[in-house]
Amino acid sequence: MYNSNVAILRITTDAEFLRKKSKPVTEFNARLHQLLDDMRDTLEDAWGLGLAAVQVGVLYRVCLVRCEKSSPPNGGVDAHGAQTANGVVELINPEIIACSSEKPGEEGCLSVPDAGYHTVIRPHKVTVRAQDRNGKTFTRDFEKISAVCACHEIDHMDGILFTDKSSGFARPKAAKRKQSSPSQGEGVASRKRSASAQAESDDGVGI
Ligand SMILES: [Zn+2]
Numbered sequence: 001m002y003n004s005n006v007a008i009l010r011i012t013t014d015a016e017f018l019r020k021k022s023k024p025v026t027e028f029n030a031r032l033h034q035l036l037d038d039m040r041d042t043l044e045d046a047w048g049l050g051l052a053a054v055q056v057g058v059l060y061r062v063c064l065v066r067c068e069k070s071s072p073p074n075g076g077v078d079a080h081g082a083q084t085a086n087g088v089v090e091l092i093n094p095e096i097i098a099c100s101s102e103k104p105g106e107e108g109c110l111s112v113p114d115a116g117y118h119t120v121i122r123p124h125k126v127t128v129r130a131q132d133r134n135g136k137t138f139t140r141d142f143e144k145i146s147a148v149c150a151c152h153e154i155d156h157m158d159g160i161l162f163t164d165k166s167s168g169f170a171r172p173k174a175a176k177r178k179q180s181s182p183s184q185g186e187g188v189a190s191r192k193r194s195a196s197a198q199a200e201s202d203d204g205v206g207i
């Protein structure tokens with residue numbers, strides 16, 4: 001289902017560009033599918049939890065959110081009706097339609113690596129209505145770090161950065177973090193990494 005002819009895109013850190021608002025997607029065509037496939041490879045390469053199209057220089061309301069690994073590696077529709085592969089859900093024109101109560105958590109951003117990690121207060125569960133790559137509307141719940149990630153990516157579409165919502169600096173980007181600590185967002189990626197890539201991830205995990 002997924003295009004094997006994909007490219008790793010450059011993740012922008014251009015502060016001015018990141019403030020631009022993304023436009024709704026109206027055409028669910030081969031260009032969109034290529035963008036999603038390229039973003040998927042870029043997310044894997046960056047060892048990230050999520051990625052919005054603005055982060056790769058495309059001002060459309062498109063993002064990826066990593067969730068529990070409940071989907072087949074080559075793609076399909078998960079139990080929530082969302083298009084997904086390897087636990088990465090594609091959201092086109094997403095809207096948060098319900099939120100739980102909020103709690104603080106740590107987050108960073110692939111596009112703002114120098115900011116390190118900040119404490120941000122977010123809902124621990126959100127319900128998102130979005131379209132899949134073919135334009136079909138679905139509704140899906142996201143919990144814990146996936147909920148944080150969905151909120152973070154949707155904020156990107158409106159030019160909002162996690163630092164805008166910071167309750168305080170948590171730690172620098174190079175700080176060592178515990179592995180396998182899903183509450184902080186680490187250890188969620190779906191493939192094994194080399195030791196050097198793992199070391200790099202301590203600098204680079206972000207959404
Ligand atoms: Zn981000």
